Amino acid sequence: MTLSQERILATEIPGPRSRELQARKVAAVSAGVGTTLPVYVEQAGGGVLRDVDGNQLIDFGSGIAVTTVGNAAPRVVEAVQRQVADFTHTCFMVTPYEEYVAVCEKLAQLTPGDHEKRSALFNSGAEAVENAVKVARHHTGRDAIVVFDHAYHGRTNLTMALTAKNMPYKHRFGPFAGEVYRAPMAYPYRWPGGPEACAEEAFDAFVATVHAQVGEDNTAAVLIEPIQGEGGFIVPPPGWLRRVADWCREHGILLIADEVQTGFARTGDWFACDHEGVVPDLMTTAKGMAGGLPLAAVTGRAEVMDSVHVGGLGGTYGGNPVACVAALAAIETMEAEDLPARAREIEKTFLPRLEALAARHPDRVGDVRGRGAMLAIELVSDGAGRTPDAALAGAVHRACSSQGLVTLTCGTFGNVFRFLPPLAIGDDLLAEGLDVFEAAFDAAVSGKVE
Template sequence: MTFLDTPRPTSTPVGGPQLAQERKLVTSIPGPKSRALSQRKAQAVSAGVGITLPVYVVAAGGGVVVDVDGNSLIDLGSGIAVTGVGNSAPRVVAAVAAQLAQFTHTCFTVAPYDSYIEVAEALNRLTPGDHEKRSVLFNSGAEAVENAVKIARHFTGRQAVVAFDHAYHGRTNLTMGLTAKNQPYKNGFGPFAPEVYRAPMSYPLRDGGLDGVVAANRAISQIEKQIGASNLAAIIIEPIQGEGGFIVPAQGFLATLLAWCRANEVIFIADEIQTGFARTGHMFACEHEGIVPDLICTAKGIAGGLPLSAVTGRADIMDSPQAGGLGGTYGGNPLACAAALATIDTYESDHLVERAVAIGAILNERLGALAATDSRIIEVRGRGAMIAIELVDPATGEPDAALTGRVIAAAHAQGVILLGCGTYGNVIRFLPPLSIPDHLLLEGLQVIADALAETLAVA
């Protein structure tokens, strides 16, 4: 029996243009028009800009992406967790169009506007904790991380920052230093910003299922011995690691780190850039363990696809920098602010936190059934609509990046947008838009099941 033989839960997709919610292949993937555009890309765009799936998009919405050749692909990537409300979600389109007709830019630090304040108010309300908060807006996740570190250093008067094994925090100089993985993110781009240190992460699959409290104390011991709490401005951590492989730390790891930070006046920064905004079945992943960070970085799902990011945190910390110390020409652009307000409205009005939970139930059930019959899937993990499978060689238990690549390539060829991740390149991640209808999600999972079966047959 295949996935598609089983009953389909009901769903109401939201967002996007009125596109047929179907997978349809009219050419090979990529088709001739996309291949022609790839040739133009090679002549015009830096070779350093890689492409996961070279199909060139003309429309997207619900759970599909349509390319220039007329192929309709199932979207299990959401532009890396950006289009949580769906591509071209109706409220977002209307809000941006209205703002576009009024004005496109003044620079908030020159001549401000109320939508920036409204976004800050919404973030202060939505992020964990009932303490007094402030927010500041930027363009990208990396900018949010950089500024969170700036703020923490200014407030504490200390310089050192700790990030964790398998972490990903961005591609700027400082955030590359915080990022763990060398290839492709760091290789050849150093030297990196100083006073950045790394501590061991809780990775239950690969640290023997180490208890979360014990794993945290291991990291704390290293921090105290190698850096010293009195020199440490902040630790920064993803509550669920993204590029590192959708690693969910063992229960108690985050809480123990937070308690140590509180006791030592170290700023606890949560990087919720990939996990934020309903993705994990809470508005923020910290909420799964009752974690209230000092500062929280957001981006990706914040504005329905428009570039926007933020740092939100304790008022005393956020008010520490001098006037003019934070900002930027495009940070909190009025179009992005309009999009963010409409996006947040969509998350709340359309109950997309609950939708993420329902998507997670489907992913866990179907991927769990695959893992039960395929020993190459060593783990299914994640929360909500942020789920991954880790693939290994069952004979050795070693990460199998080659198999992962073959499965992803086979899914692409069959019209399913699928992303890999992980320090070892052996993790397949599932980040569908929360607007995806169940029948498309199930069909996409069946394509992946078939791809796994074909690779097993070839082996």
């Protein structure tokens, strides 16, 4: 790796060349495409992003959980270069190629359950979710899809209907696709009866909602993120997901696990469902799957996936050969370097420091949660009052950015600070990034950040 693994502040952030490029962006790119940190990157790898001004930033975002194996993992780079020289596209639906088949074989091996499986490949997480819903409706002959509060499933019309958050995802983009119903999410920190009652009461509320508002016989699928992503890194209480899965099976309802953000070693298991031994009927994957190239998949029980008529699934670019070889190389890297174990090591580094921060600021850090290298703190303004504090989250983010740490926020209320470092990051950078974060947090709490 030619990029040194160190934080370097060569200019203010953003620097002059980044500001020039941002001016060009404003003049050429739709204002609807936002930018969290207008620092323009020219090289990246390991745990570092280098911008056009020579600054090197520590990456705690991974391009929103995409660059799990790093931004330029050697196996991925070599595989992509080789494939580009052979061919970039033929369309698998016209003249197929082995790389697509090999990815589907690998998905059958890695995803939960030892049953016979089939996969179909697409370009993005939203596409995968849309197609999982199509498959579920086709197979069951039912229309209704049940999703949860705080869910995020994408930005297409159907996935906006499945998503819970209005701004910025749904605002004035309707009307949305129908036959989508929303149940309460098992959110321990904000459950009215308290964390101890959450598992039982949230399951009962889910069952009651489906029975009263939808009807079990009308429900094609329940769609769930095993750990919610954009909604706030919400980890349901132990046992809740398994009860939902068992209930679905009892009523002939398909369980779709949206593992777009949680999948491929991020949570310390290959998939978040593995933690509770849950085997979904259908699973969607994307993000960390292909080392930064656009690739997504729906993987499911053979009898479900094969029930769709020929031509019912596909897309011009879905399973592009370059993205497929990148995925095979990324998965090989995850296996060779045991990246699920690396995610657990990152958790052991992060959690004690986040918990210590919460102990120092009990009135501002309401909750510390997550699993593996998918961790978060929820910020509040009044401790036990649990009033969301999006302003504090924004101030901490700005302070981190100015000191060369790339961070992300999330949550229905905009008050959750999330940590998604690449699993290729070194321990020294993790420690330094946490130092920067803690200093930024202290500065924001004391009012030293505008």
